[in-house]
Amino acid sequence: MHDLPTGSAVLALARDVLLNELTPLLPEDRRQDALLVAKCMAIAEREAETGGEPAQVVLCELAMLYEEESCCLLHRFAHDLRIGAFEGSELREGAARALMWRLTIAKLRQSNPSFLAANGLR
Amino acid sequence: MAGTASLQSEPRRAALARFLATASAARTVEITALSPLGGGALQENWGLDARFAGGALNGDQRLVLRTDAATGIAASLTRLQEFAVLQAAFAAGVTVPEPLFASEDHAVWGKSFFIMRRVNGTAAPDRLTGDLTLDPVFPALAERLGSELARIHMIRPPRPNLAFLAPYGEVGPTRLIAGFRAYLDRHPAARPVLEWGIRWLETHILPSAEPVLCHHDFRTGNYMLDGATLTAILDWEFAGWGDPHEDIGWFCCKGWRFARLDREAGGIAERAPFYQAYESESGRSIDPRRVRFCEVLASVRWAIIALQQSDRHMFGGERNLDLALTGRRATECELEILMLLDPAGIPADA
Numbered sequence: 502m503h504d505l506p507t508g509s510a511v512l513a514l515a516r517d518v519l520l521n522e523l524t525p526l527l528p529e530d531r532r533q534d535a536l537l538v539a540k541c542m543a544i545a546e547r548e549a550e551t552g553g554e555p556a557q558v559v560l561c562e563l564a565m566l567y568e569e570e571s572c573c574l575l576h577r578f579a580h581d582l583r584i585g586a587f588e589g590s591e592l593r594e595g596a597a598r599a600l601m602w603r604l605t606i607a608k609l610r611q612s613n614p615s616f617l618a619a620n621g622l623r
Numbered sequence: 624m625a626g627t628a629s630l631q632s633e634p635r636r637a638a639l640a641r642f643l644a645t646a647s648a649a650r651t652v653e654i655t656a657l658s659p660l661g662g663g664a665l666q667e668n669w670g671l672d673a674r675f676a677g678g679a680l681n682g683d684q685r686l687v688l689r690t691d692a693a694t695g696i697a698a699s700l701t702r703l704q705e706f707a708v709l710q711a712a713f714a715a716g717v718t719v720p721e722p723l724f725a726s727e728d729h730a731v732w733g734k735s736f737f738i739m740r741r742v743n744g745t746a747a748p749d750r751l752t753g754d755l756t757l758d759p760v761f762p763a764l765a766e767r768l769g770s771e772l773a774r775i776h777m778i779r780p781p782r783p784n785l786a787f788l789a790p791y792g793e794v795g796p797t798r799l800i801a802g803f804r805a806y807l808d809r810h811p812a813a814r815p816v817l818e819w820g821i822r823w824l825e826t827h828i829l830p831s832a833e834p835v836l837c838h839h840d841f842r843t844g845n846y847m848l849d850g851a852t853l854t855a856i857l858d859w860e861f862a863g864w865g866d867p868h869e870d871i872g873w874f875c876c877k878g879w880r881f882a883r884l885d886r887e888a889g890g891i892a893e894r895a896p897f898y899q900a901y902e903s904e905s906g907r908s909i910d911p912r913r914v915r916f917c918e919v920l921a922s923v924r925w926a927i928i929a930l931q932q933s934d935r936h937m938f939g940g941e942r943n944l945d946l947a948l949t950g951r952r953a954t955e956c957e958l959e960i961l962m963l964l965d966p967a968g969i970p971a972d973a
Binding site: 613 | 661804807813814815816818819821822826884944945947948951954955957958961962965969970
């Protein structure tokens with residue numbers, strides 16, 4: 502149970518104040534730092550909103566791919582891609598590619614959705 | 624910037640003035656302004672205004688002192704090596720700030736440095752690629768950059784003054800791939816897409832090309848424009864022998880298009896004017912297969928560099944927001960790797 506406004510709401514408000522009220526008051530050579538701070542706040546806001554759900558979805562798909570559950574599946578997946586372990590099976594290779602797409606898009610939705618949009622993705 | 628005050632202290636300025644006087648054979652040198660310049664994540668650049676009495680630089684001069692940042696990444700040249708590369712480029716007619724003096728005497732500045740002329744202009748890539756007033760001149764700029772790159776690539780081994788550069792056989796794709804994997808083995812987070820991209824590189828290596836001097840960071844953001852005029856190609860710290868397509872792929876890769884992802888030549892133009900000027904100046908044809916390979920290589924390499932930059936903040940003791948955020952750009956590179964190698968593969972439910 503949290504008080505209102507929510508953490509996300511005050512973070513969004515703080516970002517708006519930083520960008521539109523404080524940044525113009527800063528000397529020119531520090532404005533870039535203020536923009537970076539605003540960027541960090543936006544990432545934190547998006548990550549707080551989605552929580553661990555995107556990671557959980559990817560982990561579930563990895564568990565289906567490997568037919569087992571383990572905390573180390575992402576490392577195992579990376580290793581298997583390194584050695585071409587999926588290349589002998591069209592089905593498994595397709596599943597691996599789909600997983601990479603989903604993982605990458607989920608990460609960019611949090612860290613840089615405008616880059617996704619500029620590439621025609623959401 | 625750590626240590627700025629001590630570097631601007633009177634004894635430090637006096638030592639620098641003495642060095643400049645000796646190097647230029649001036650009677651005296653008075654430093655009239657000295658302050659850190661922006662840009663350069665791996666190196667420190669200082670704007671240096673000085674009044675020379677006599678000698679090779681007699682009169683008022685606007686210079687840059689370039690030295691190492693507090694922490695760096697292993698792949699970059701030393702400042703003295705970078706100075707030698709800059710001398711070679713200047714002699715080959717590449718548009719670079721004239722390199723003047725170098726020193727490894729730590730009594731002067733506390734670390735090795737070199738001095739070059741300061742040129743006017745800005746390199747800010749987001750602003751440049753988003754500047755609609757420059758649209759009419761961008762194709763000509765792309766041509767000019769193609770010609771400049773061709774001139775860089777006319778520098779070929781063996782070159783006694785560049786003997787410190789590793790032979791191409793020691794720095795080609797096979798070695799790069801081994802280096803990428805060694806880095807990822809040390810990195811705490813798994814990077815499946817990078818591993819997949821590296822695997823593709825490993826299984827698609829092309830026969831060795833005749834090596835040339837590659838800038839290895841030739842891109843928008845590393846050249847300066849004064850209005851619409853190119854004034855300098857900057858940041859030679861990654862230069863080395865390589866396949867010329869490495870620089871072409873790096874210049875065109877999506878990571879360096881900034882505000883204009885649709886303009887494949889550095890965010891400023893179509894590829895055609897850049898390619899045509901390069902081919903005309905160099906007398907060599909660009910091989911699209913090699914460019915594609917090098918663009919995948921570029922995306923992997925930029926991703927690894929981005930992670931290494933972030934490491935400087937997370938593990939290297941360098942408290943820096945820009946470095947901290949740069950690591951997140953690795954995922955942008957991973958998206959590009961997927962788009963290059965799996966163009967029809969975006970799952971409907973992604």
